Amino acid sequence: MPNVKMCPNCRAFIDPKNKVCEYCGSEIGARKWEPAPSSALSGLIPQDNFTTLILLLVNFGMFIATLVMTMKSTSGNVGLFAGIDMTVLRLFGAKDTFFIMHGEWWRLVTAGFLHAGIFHIGMNSWVLFDLGMMAEQTFGTARFLVIYFVSSIFGFVASMFWSPYTISVGASAAVCGLIGAMIAQSYRSGGGFGSFYVRWAVLIIVIGLMPGFHIDNAAHIGGMVAGFAIAFFAGTQQRASAAEPLWNVAAGASVAVVAAAFYLAYQSLSATPYL
Numbered sequence: 313m314p315n316v317k318m319c320p321n322c323r324a325f326i327d328p329k330n331k332v333c334e335y336c337g338s339e340i341g342a343r344k345w346e347p348a349p350s351s352a353l354s355g356l357i358p359q360d361n362f363t364t365l366i367l368l369l370v371n372f373g374m375f376i377a378t379l380v381m382t383m384k385s386t387s388g389n390v391g392l393f394a395g396i397d398m399t400v401l402r403l404f405g406a407k408d409t410f411f412i413m414h415g416e417w418w419r420l421v422t423a424g425f426l427h428a429g430i431f432h433i434g435m436n437s438w439v440l441f442d443l444g445m446m447a448e449q450t451f452g453t454a455r456f457l458v459i460y461f462v463s464s465i466f467g468f469v470a471s472m473f474w475s476p477y478t479i480s481v482g483a484s485a486a487v488c489g490l491i492g493a494m495i496a497q498s499y500r501s502g503g504g505f506g507s508f509y510v511r512w513a514v515l516i517i518v519i520g521l522m523p524g525f526h527i528d529n530a531a532h533i534g535g536m537v538a539g540f541a542i543a544f545f546a547g548t549q550q551r552a553s554a555a556e557p558l559w560n561v562a563a564g565a566s567v568a569v570v571a572a573a574f575y576l577a578y579q580s581l582s583a584t585p586y587l
Contacts, residue, residue: 463489
């Protein structure tokens with residue numbers, strides 16, 4: 313986690329040693345994480361990173377499903393660290409420009425829940441868990457969900473045009489969206505562009521440029537841009553704001569689109585003779 317803490321009053325990022333917020337003058341107590349309030353889920357969220365944990369569980373569930381299918385297709389001759397078969401990833405909804413352009417739009421959604429191997433999902437899960445608690449507290453559940461899902465979709469849209477012949481999967485586009493969102497919030501709160509998150513973003517992009525890693529930098533950059541844009545204009549949760557119901561609706565619509573994408577992916581998977 314970054315060596316910063318958040319003012320509970322103005323949500324600016326400040327030095328953890330400060331006892332008074334330099335931006336709003338509020339007294340700062342001991343560092344403590346509290347659940348972000350949500351009118352839609354108030355009283356139902358038992359901990360700070362509940363939404364993040366659900367996303368992690370879905371990602372791992374999809375990984376187990378693709379791993380089992382890979383082992384089935386190879387008669388069990390594939391180990392845990394060997395990676396997921398590319399044909400299986402296509403069947404489960406990887407980003408494939410040809411199929412997307414021929415009507416399978418849902419791949420732009422499902423690709424964000426698939427991973428190519430144990431190292432791939434392990435790295436993405438580590439970063440998602442690390443960012444999730446802070447992002448949920450900063451933006452609230454509704455904005456967090458919108459940022460996550462829209463960044464993921466936008467990342468794969470960027471990948472379609474930048475790398476049209478590459479099959480792509482992973483939660484990293486959404487995770488990069490959260491990084492972009494935290495950079496935007498740091499800037500909005502008067503803390504500059506948030507050097508910690510900027511360093512993280514630069515590191516991800518640089519690694520993506522190195523040969524041999526097979527990383528989809530287009531999805532990463534597209535996700536960051538989308539996350540930054542949404543967070544910059546959306547700001548943080550304000551319980552008395554008239555905009556909050558709209559964000560709850562947007563979050564509900566995002567979840568509905570994801571559910572529809574999974575349903576269509578399941579229909580397509582069930583219809584294939586490969587099974």
